[in-house]
Amino acid sequence: MEALRTFWQALRDLYEELMLLAGVSALWWLAMLLIIPGPPATAGLYYVAHRIAHEQRVEFSFFWQETKRQFGKSWQLAGVNLLSLTVVLVNFMFYFQLDNVLRYAGVAWIYAFLLWLVAQVYLFPLLFEMEEPRLRWLLRNALLLPLSRPGYTVLLLMLLLVATLLSIVLPLLLIMIWPALVALVGARATVTVIEDVSERQAKRSAQES
Numbered sequence: 223m224e225a226l227r228t229f230w231q232a233l234r235d236l237y238e239e240l241m242l243l244a245g246v247s248a249l250w251w252l253a254m255l256l257i258i259p260g261p262p263a264t265a266g267l268y269y270v271a272h273r274i275a276h277e278q279r280v281e282f283s284f285f286w287q288e289t290k291r292q293f294g295k296s297w298q299l300a301g302v303n304l305l306s307l308t309v310v311l312v313n314f315m316f317y318f319q320l321d322n323v324l325r326y327a328g329v330a331w332i333y334a335f336l337l338w339l340v341a342q343v344y345l346f347p348l349l350f351e352m353e354e355p356r357l358r359w360l361l362r363n364a365l366l367l368p369l370s371r372p373g374y375t376v377l378l379l380m381l382l383l384v385a386t387l388l389s390i391v392l393p394l395l396l397i398m399i400w401p402a403l404v405a406l407v408g409a410r411a412t413v414t415v416i417e418d419v420s421e422r423q424a425k426r427s428a429q430e431s
Contacts, residue, residue: 243402265292
């Protein structure tokens with residue numbers, strides 16, 4: 223299955239760049255603890271994963287450079303992302319506390335949460351795949367890509383869930399491996415889905431002409 227192949231490619235990438243990615247992962251955790259540099263460090267981590275997914279040279283300096291360069295954009299992306307999650311959760315809790323038929327409207331917010339969750343696979347990778355990564359288009363494409371390959375995306379999320387549970391059991395993996403693996407899976411998946419969408423559009427255009 224293609225999702226398994228993507229996950230295996232991410233594991234292979236992780237093995238080949240283990241020392242670099244372990245260091246970047248540890249710094250990412252430190253940045254998240256400090257809060258302010260968290261989103262920029264996330265962008266830096268995903269930039270390294272982006273270069274690996276495109277078979278490009280990677281160095282530690284790329285992480286620092288992109289962390290600084292994407293400070294504003296990454297905070298915009300993280301802010302809107304967290305705001306969206308807050309809106310979904312608040313509405314979910316509100317509707318499920320009601321004692322009338324409106325309570326069932328909460329089911330729609332469960333689906334909204336699931337859509338938000340699958341969009342996370344593609345959100346930060348798209349920052350480096352789009353020629354003009356405007357915030358509105360980033361968010362739109364992060365929602366559309368999983369809808370174009372729902373089975374593929376859901377299976378990847380399940381694999382990441384298993385990896386997350388294993389990492390929680392083994393804290394060293396959580397600190398040194400898990401952030402890089404999540405970023406690599408996202409970068410590889412984004413490349414795969416974009417290529418698939420492009421091929422389908424090309425075939426459709428050829429048929430129409």
